[in-house]
Every structure is written in C-alpha cells, then in structure tokens.
Amino acid sequence: MAAITLQSDRLRLVVRPELGAGISDFSVKGPANYFHPMMRRASDGETSPSNLASFVMAPWANRLAGAAFAFGGRTHKLRATSSDGTAIHGDVRARPFVVLDRSPVSARLAFDSRTVGDANFPFPFEVVVRYEVMGMTATIEVDVVNHGSEPMPAGCGLHPYFMRRLWDGGEAVRIKAPVAGRYQLVDKMATGPAVPDAMSAALAKGMELPGEATDTVFGGCDGAMEINWPGSGVTLKMDGGANQRQVVLFVPHGEGKEAGGLPYFALEPQTNVNDAFNLVARGAMTAADAGVAVVGGGERLRTRTVMEVQVAK
Numbered sequence: 479m480a481a482i483t484l485q486s487d488r489l490r491l492v493v494r495p496e497l498g499a500g501i502s503d504f505s506v507k508g509p510a511n512y513f514h515p516m517m518r519r520a521s522d523g524e525t526s527p528s529n530l531a532s533f534v535m536a537p538w539a540n541r542l543a544g545a546a547f548a549f550g551g552r553t554h555k556l557r558a559t560s561s562d563g564t565a566i567h568g569d570v571r572a573r574p575f576v577v578l579d580r581s582p583v584s585a586r587l588a589f590d591s592r593t594v595g596d597a598n599f600p601f602p603f604e605v606v607v608r609y610e611v612m613g614m615t616a617t618i619e620v621d622v623v624n625h626g627s628e629p630m631p632a633g634c635g636l637h638p639y640f641m642r643r644l645w646d647g648g649e650a651v652r653i654k655a656p657v658a659g660r661y662q663l664v665d666k667m668a669t670g671p672a673v674p675d676a677m678s679a680a681l682a683k684g685m686e687l688p689g690e691a692t693d694t695v696f697g698g699c700d701g702a703m704e705i706n707w708p709g710s711g712v713t714l715k716m717d718g719g720a721n722q723r724q725v726v727l728f729v730p731h732g733e734g735k736e737a738g739g740l741p742y743f744a745l746e747p748q749t750n751v752n753d754a755f756n757l758v759a760r761g762a763m764t765a766a767d768a769g770v771a772v773v774g775g776g777e778r779l780r781t782r783t784v785m786e787v788q789v790a791k
Contacts, residue, residue, distance in 0.1 A: 479574065481522070482585045484611040489787060491611050497524070498571035499587040499607045500533035501638070504616065506712065506787055508645045516705075516714060516787070518639045518742040527571040532638035535568040536605045537622045538755065539635035539748035540695075540726065542566075543667050547755035549631050554600040562666070567637065569598040570605050584610040592625060601630035616785045624773040631755050632771045632779045635722060635748020642687070642741050646709025653705055653745060654684035655725050658698025667753040670762050672697030681727070687743055691731040695751055697767070699723045702784075703745060711790035718747030718783045724769050747783055 479496040490513050492503040502520040505513035517531035527533045545558040545565040556565040573594070575587040586608040591597035604623040610616070622632045642651050659672035672678070678696055684704070702717035703725065728744035750769035757763045758770050765772060771779040 482577070482580060484583055484585060484609055486583065486611050486613055488614060488789070489611050489616060491609060491616055493585055493587070493609055494520075494524075494530065495577055495587055496574045497527045497530060498533050498573055499575040499589070500527050500530040500571060501609075502530055504531055504638075504785075506644075506789065508710065508712075508789075514644050514710075515641055516644065516712070518641060532636055533567070533571040534605065534607055534620055534634070535637055535748065536570050536620060536632075536634035537599055537601075537603050537630075538568050538633045539724075539746075539750050540567065540752040541666060543665075543753045543756055547631070548759035549755060550629070556600075557598050559598070564666075565598065568634070571637075575607065578606075583612060584608065590625070601628070602626045603630070603632070605634070614787045614789075616787075618783045618785070620781045620783075621778045622771075622773065623778040624775055627775040629772050629774050631758075632773045633748065633750030633754060633769055634779065634781055635724070635746055635750070636718075636783055637744060637746050639742045639744050640705055640714075642739070642743065644707045644710035644712055646707065649707055649709030650686050651705060651707055651743075652684055652686055653681065653703070653727075655681050655696065655699055655703040655745070656701040657682055657696035657725055658700070659696065661695045661697060661751060663695065663752070666693070668695060668751045668757060668763075670757070671767055672751075687729050687739070688727075689739075690729075691739075692727055692729040694727055696725045696727070697723065697751060699725045699747070703747070705745065713788045713790075715786045715788070716745070716747065716783065717786075719781060721769070721771070721779075722747040722749050722781055722783065724748045724751045749779070749781060
C-alpha cells in the first residue's frame with residue numbers, strides 16, 4: 479500500500495496506511511530548502527509501527543495491567559502485547575487502514591474491527607483518522623466509534639517521537655506543557671490521581687529534557703504544549719484539545735556504549751492515563767479524571783490535535 483504525502487510550502491507529512499495510519503515523516507523546510515525531520519524519520523521499507531515517526535493509540539492509550547479490564551460488571555481478558563504482560567497502545571497501530579478519501583493536503587483513513595477475526599478488544603469498534611496540512615499547521619483527528627449496541631469504554635492518543643535537534647547540531651531542545659501534576663507509577667501503572675510535584679511544575683514552566691532515561695505520565699494538561707529548538711529558531715505548539723489532558727514524557731536512552739540519550743524523545747497527548755479502565759473500575763479515579771470515555775452504541779469519542787510550527791529564521 480502506497481504511502482500518502484501531504485505537503486504545504488514548508489511542511490511535509492507522510493502517512494503509512496498499512497501501518498495503522500501512522501506517520502513516517504513530519505518535516506519542516508529549513509536551510510538550503512531541505513526538509514528537516516521534526517519527528518524521527520522512518521525508512522520507506524519500515525515494517526514495524528514502533529519505528530515510525532508517530533502512531534495512533536486506540537481504542538485505549540498506553541497500558542492495561544494484566545492485559546485485562548473490568549467494565550459493566552464483567553472482566554474482559556485481552557491478549558498481552560508487551561513482554562511485561564500488559565496490553566499496550568491499543569489495537570490499531572499495526573493494522574492496515576482503508577483510505578476513505580484524500581487530497582494533496584488531507585487524507586481520511588479507517589480501520590473497522592469487524593473486518594478482522596482477531597480484534598484485541600471485546601467491543602466492535604472503528605477508528606477513523608484524518609490528517610490535514612495547511613500552511614504551517616498540521617491537524618490530526620482521531621475518532622473511536624462504537625459499532626455495538628452496548629456502551630464501551632474508550633480512549634485514544636498519539637505517540638509522536640520528536641527529534642532532539644533540527645539543523646543546529648549543538649542545540650538543547652526545550653519542552654513545556656501546562657500540566658497540573660504527575661502520576662505515581664508502580665510497574666508503569668498509575669495508582670491514583672496526579673499530584674503536583676517538582677517535575678510537573680518544571681514542565682509547566684518549560685524545561686530542558688531530563689538527563690536520565692524517563693518514562694512518566696502527567697495529568698491535567700490545560701492548553702498547548704510547546705517544543706522549542708532554540709538554535710534552529712523553531713517552535714512547535716501541540717494542542718490536544720479539551721479531552722486529551724494526559725501527557726506521557728518518554729526520554730529513551732541507549733545501552734552500553736550508547737548509554738546516553740537517543741536522538742529522539744516522545745511527548746504524547748492522550749485522553750486516558752495508564753490502566754485507566756481499571757483505575758475507574760476499582761474506584762481509584764473518576765472516569766473524567768482518568769480520561770475514560772463511555773461511548774454508547776453508535777456514538778464516538780472524538781479528538782483533535784493541532785500542531786502549529788513557527789520558524790524564526
């Protein structure tokens with residue numbers, strides 16, 4: 479299935495329909511009219527969604543403990559999709575999507591779980607993704623549709639990997655997100671509501687990436703996040719809207735001789751926190767605070783993420 483390239487004068491976004499409608503390239507035109515990747519660029523022959531520039535997480539985001547969740551008085555068992563025994567990042571990032579329509583600057587794609595025999599979710603659902611590039615703005619809309627007659631829990635989000643540097647090799651990227659607190663994690667699972675701490679306060683004011691490997695989750699994001707490459711004079715503002723109030727910061731490090739930070743990091747807007755379905759089921763958090771949408775039959779959870787790029791020079 480051919481990749482889809484959406485392009486304005488200075489932005490380029492490439493979508494891979496066969497890999498969960500994920501993004502393989504999101505670049506901005508810089509010096510010498512070269513498109514510099516703001517997200518890590520995947521090769522044309524890439525076959526793993528984990529190596530894309532960004533992928534879609536739905537009908538839940540992040541992990542579900544024990545690959546199971548309780549809802550509506552029943553416990554639903556899923557296939558574990560991570561070595562830690564969890565079901566991670568939903569069920570669509572490796573699924574082939576159908577292209578519904580496209581133009582030079584937009585594309586709409588869909589995956590319907592009813593068309594496969596191995597859906598890893600107990601409710602019939604569809605995910606519709608729409609991308610648009612206009613001027614210096616990229617918009618990503620993700621809808622999770624309930625095609626059943628019973629209500630279902632749902633969540634979704636994006637998993638973009640941003641580059642530490644653009645065309646200035648010596649710059650130190652800075653990030654900012656107006657979060658209210660950070661979640662305590664046990665085995666990568668949230669245990670209750672987010673609480674204010676030093677790291678969440680620093681992120682809300684703006685900070686450089688942590689120097690150590692980091693995989694943590696913040697809550698209460700109220701407004702646009704910012705990624706600033708000061709040497710290159712580029713700022714990306716990413717607004718997940720009113721219902722993507724959870725933010726994951728993932729700063730991976732290599733091993734052995736590559737023990738330092740890898741050349742990319744993830745700053746992820748999503749509706750639900752880790753293990754949100756189970757947090758709500760056991761009364762540790764409300765559905766609203768955990769970001770769990772209860773979607774009725776024929777209804778949908780809708781999200782809209784706007785990425786605005788500003789170039790000073």
